[in-house]
Amino acid sequence: MSNKKYILAIDQGTSSTKSLIFDDQGQAVAKGTENLHTHYFAAGFVEQEPMVILENVIASVKKCLQQFTEKGMNRNDTAAIGISNQRETFVVWDKDGKPLYNAVVWQCKRSVQVCEELKQQGLSQMISQKTGLVIDPYFSATKLIWLFRNNEMVRSAIQNGEAYFGTIDTWLLYQFTNGKVYATDYTNASRTLLFNLHTLQWDTDLVDIFGLTGINLPEIKSSSQMFGTTTLDGLFDNEVPVTALIGDSHAAAFGEGCFEKGTAKATMGTGCSILMNIGDKPVASTNGMVTTICWSMDGRIDYALEGVIVSCGATIEWLKNKLGLFNNSEQTEQMANAVADNGGVYLVPAFSGLGSPHWDMERKASLTGISFGSTKEHIIRAALESIPYQVKDVIVAMENDAAISLTALNADGGITANKFVMQFTADVLDKEVAAIGMPDVSALGAAYLAGLKAGVYDSINALRDLNTTKTKYHPAADTVKVNTYYNGWCKAINKQ
Numbered sequence: 001m002s003n004k005k006y007i008l009a010i011d012q013g014t015s016s017t018k019s020l021i022f023d024d025q026g027q028a029v030a031k032g033t034e035n036l037h038t039h040y041f042a043a044g045f046v047e048q049e050p051m052v053i054l055e056n057v058i059a060s061v062k063k064c065l066q067q068f069t070e071k072g073m074n075r076n077d078t079a080a081i082g083i084s085n086q087r088e089t090f091v092v093w094d095k096d097g098k099p100l101y102n103a104v105v106w107q108c109k110r111s112v113q114v115c116e117e118l119k120q121q122g123l124s125q126m127i128s129q130k131t132g133l134v135i136d137p138y139f140s141a142t143k144l145i146w147l148f149r150n151n152e153m154v155r156s157a158i159q160n161g162e163a164y165f166g167t168i169d170t171w172l173l174y175q176f177t178n179g180k181v182y183a184t185d186y187t188n189a190s191r192t193l194l195f196n197l198h199t200l201q202w203d204t205d206l207v208d209i210f211g212l213t214g215i216n217l218p219e220i221k222s223s224s225q226m227f228g229t230t231t232l233d234g235l236f237d238n239e240v241p242v243t244a245l246i247g248d249s250h251a252a253a254f255g256e257g258c259f260e261k262g263t264a265k266a267t268m269g270t271g272c273s274i275l276m277n278i279g280d281k282p283v284a285s286t287n288g289m290v291t292t293i294c295w296s297m298d299g300r301i302d303y304a305l306e307g308v309i310v311s312c313g314a315t316i317e318w319l320k321n322k323l324g325l326f327n328n329s330e331q332t333e334q335m336a337n338a339v340a341d342n343g344g345v346y347l348v349p350a351f352s353g354l355g356s357p358h359w360d361m362e363r364k365a366s367l368t369g370i371s372f373g374s375t376k377e378h379i380i381r382a383a384l385e386s387i388p389y390q391v392k393d394v395i396v397a398m399e400n401d402a403a404i405s406l407t408a409l410n411a412d413g414g415i416t417a418n419k420f421v422m423q424f425t426a427d428v429l430d431k432e433v434a435a436i437g438m439p440d441v442s443a444l445g446a447a448y449l450a451g452l453k454a455g456v457y458d459s460i461n462a463l464r465d466l467n468t469t470k471t472k473y474h475p476a477a478d479t480v481k482v483n484t485y486y487n488g489w490c491k492a493i494n495k496q
Contacts, residue, residue, distance in 0.1 A: 004079035007456055008064070008240070009447040010057055011440065012085045012168055013248060014038065014105065017057050019064035020440055021078070022447040024456050026466030028440065030071065032063025039102070044109030047102035050091045053168065054175050058233050065235060076237055081230070082244035082450030084251035084442045085168040087191045090140045092147065092154055093164050093171070097179050100154050100163060103171075104143045111142035114149075118142070123209070130206060132190065132197045132282055132291030140167065141193035145210050164216045167192065169245040173227055176242065181228035183219040186293040186301060187250040195220070197282045197291060200301070222296035223250070224449040244450035246295060248442040249273050253304065254295045255445030256410035256436055259460050261302075263408055264398070266391055267441075268415035270317075271355070272309035274394050277302050278402040287397035288357035295445075297452065305401055307356030307394035311349040311365075312387050313415055318351065319383055325376050333420045336381040342485065343378040344369040346492035349386050357397035358493070368492050387415065388425040389489040395429060409433045410470075412441045419473075426473040427482045434470040 005024040010017065015038070021030040036056045039047045065075050088106035093099045104110070115135045118127070124135055133139050144165065147154045157163035166174065167188040173181050189195040189202070194210075194217065196203040202217045221227065223246040229239035246254070249267065253275045256265040261279035266272055277294045282303045285291060294304035316332060319325045326332060346368050348354075353361030367379065395406050409431060415421055416435035426433040438444060444467070451457040457466075 004077045005456055006073070006078045007447040007451045007454070008061065008078050008081045009443040009450065010061065010081065010083045010172075011248060011251070011443040011446065012053065012057055012083065012172065014086045014089070014107070017060040018440060018443055019057075019060040020443045020447070021064060021068050022444065022451070024451075026444065026448065026463070028443075029073070030064050030068035031440070032060045032065070032067060034060035034063065038105060044112075046105040046108040048089070048105055050093070050099040050103050050171060053103060054172065057172060058235070061232055061235055075235075078236065078240055079456050080241050080243040080450045080454035081232075082246075082446035083169050083172060083242065084246050084248045084446040085172070085188070087167065087188060087247040087249060088138060088140050090144065090165060090167050090192070091171040092144070092157070093166075093174070094157060094162055095164070097174060100157055101147060101151055103168070104147070106138060108143055109137050111137045111146045114142045114145050127193065127206070129284065130196050130198070130203055131193050132284070133193055134290060139191060139193040141206070141210055141212075144212060144215075148212060158212060158214045161214045161216065163214070166218055170218045173242060173245065176230035176232060177228040182216075183221055183227055183245070185221055185223040185225070185245040186296045187223055187247040188245065189220045190293040191247060197293075197303075222298060222301070224297040224453045226453065241454065243453035244446050246446055246449060249275060249306070250293070250295050250304075251442040251445030251449070252412060253277065253445065254448055255441040255443075256412060257464065258294065258410065259464075260407070262404050262406060263410070264395065264406055265410045265412065268312050268387065268411055268413035268421075270313045272312040272387070272391065272413075274307045274309070274391065274398075275304045276395070276398045276402070276406070277304055278404065279303065283402045285397070285401045287401050288359045289394075289398060289401060295449070297449070305398045307398065309390045309394065310352050310355040312390070314351065315347065315349040315383050315386060319380060325380060329418075332380050332384060333418050335377045336384050336420045339375065339377045339381055342382045342385055343374055344371070344488065345374055345378045345382040346489055347379065347382040347386050348493050349383070354493075356394050358393070366492070366495070368495070369488075384418065384421050385424060385485070385489070387421050388428045389486060391425055392428045392486065393493075406431055411435050412438065422471070422473045423476065426475050427477040428486055430475045430479060433473045435473070436467065436470050438467065
């Protein structure tokens with residue numbers, strides 16, 4: 001074990017950077033948050049300024065360290081730094097570390113046309129087989145192709161071999177180490193459409209097919225690894241090692257304890273991201289999931305299937321803001337419990353289409369099964385039930401893909417405060433569901449991985465004994481009845 005028992009975790013997200021310091025028991029002892037500005041332009045363009053991201057991170061760490069020292073602790077007792085980051089967002093810079101363009105954010109839709117062209121060239125199957133992903137504007141490479149075609153400075157830098165590509169973890173590491181270290185981890189690499197899941201290397205054939213020959217790509221390491229040292233712009237007196245880089249969703253899976261095959265995490269927020277650990281081999285999905293790296297460390301790489309649900313909390317917000325059925329979302333739990341069941345009412349929340357495993361982005365939302373006996377409580381219950389139903393759709397697809405059974409679902413995010421949703425999820429899945437009740441689970445995962453490398457935590461087994469105060473929900477309802485409810489959902493979702 002290290003004498004220095006604190007880990008600084010930087011969680012660089014889309015809307016803010018959160019910096020937390022964790023102790024050797026996995027408890028957060030200090031936190032600093034700094035909001036980050038995003039530019040939303042016409043035609044679905046979304047950008048952030050790379051130097052602003054860097055300043056934002058430093059400001060967030062500064063706040064965190066100030067709170068830490070005010071509590072009488074010494075910043076020099078920080079053993080290591082772990083970074084989790086918004087995935088798919090990337091920067092292109094020159095050899096001096098100067099950005100050639102703004103950071104292109106994962107939400108950006110500028111490459112819709114590029115994606116169509118790649119599909120028309122018949123590349124879908126090959127790209128999916130190599131990368132585990134689908135051709136979509138969400139993933140980095142298609143937007144990099146757009147930049148190459150539309151920005152003279154980026155194009156000539158790539159052609160001259162002077163353009164450095166990196167996701168946000170790589171950009172921060174490059175700046176923190178004054179250009180000495182140019183690296184990423186397997187999870188972030190696996191979100192770019194440039195990484196081969198089978199060789200675990202950048203796929204030069206894909207780089208060439210995309211017309212990006214000449215681009216510099218970072219060295220790829222496992223998530224828990226020595227990535228260099230930094231004083232974070234003088235915030236530390238001495239150099240501190242950076243010992244973890246990992247994409248935020250993957251960090252959440254690690255923080256949630258998805259250490260074995262068959263464990264899964266669901267982050268329930270506006271939408272929902274579900275990652276299931278599928279063990280040490282990639283599995284191609286035939287059910288609309290993407291295959292990705294779950295997390296990695298020396299000598300071990302765990303793969304995952306990932307499914308994305310478009311509308312979870314967004315559905316509740318719509319009922320509140322547009323229909324005025326209640327004043328605050330806390331009331332929904334009581335209102336849903338006020339009726340015995342949904343009364344045959346189903347809400348399919350396809351407000352922005354349906355994500356995994358349906359992938360029907362043209363679909364519109366629908367409310368079915370309403371009669372004169374239906375009340376607003378039935379509608380609210382139907383809306384809350386739509387969340388567990390969608391989770392089950394994804395889990396069933398994953399179980400079929402990977403030929404494994406879900407052992408446990410770990411949940412995080414705002415919706416986990418709703419006991420009705422959590423209990424109904426356990427009932428519908430017929431499995432235990434655990435809510436960690438910790439809002440910063442991505443930071444926790446980054447801290448665990450950094451701490452393992454730095455010797456603050458002994459082993460994965462030792463991590464199991466930390467943060468054990470989860471709220472656990474066990475299946476309690478009549479299985480036959482719940483299956484009948486779920487069959488009703490399947491009918492509602494299959495109606496066009």
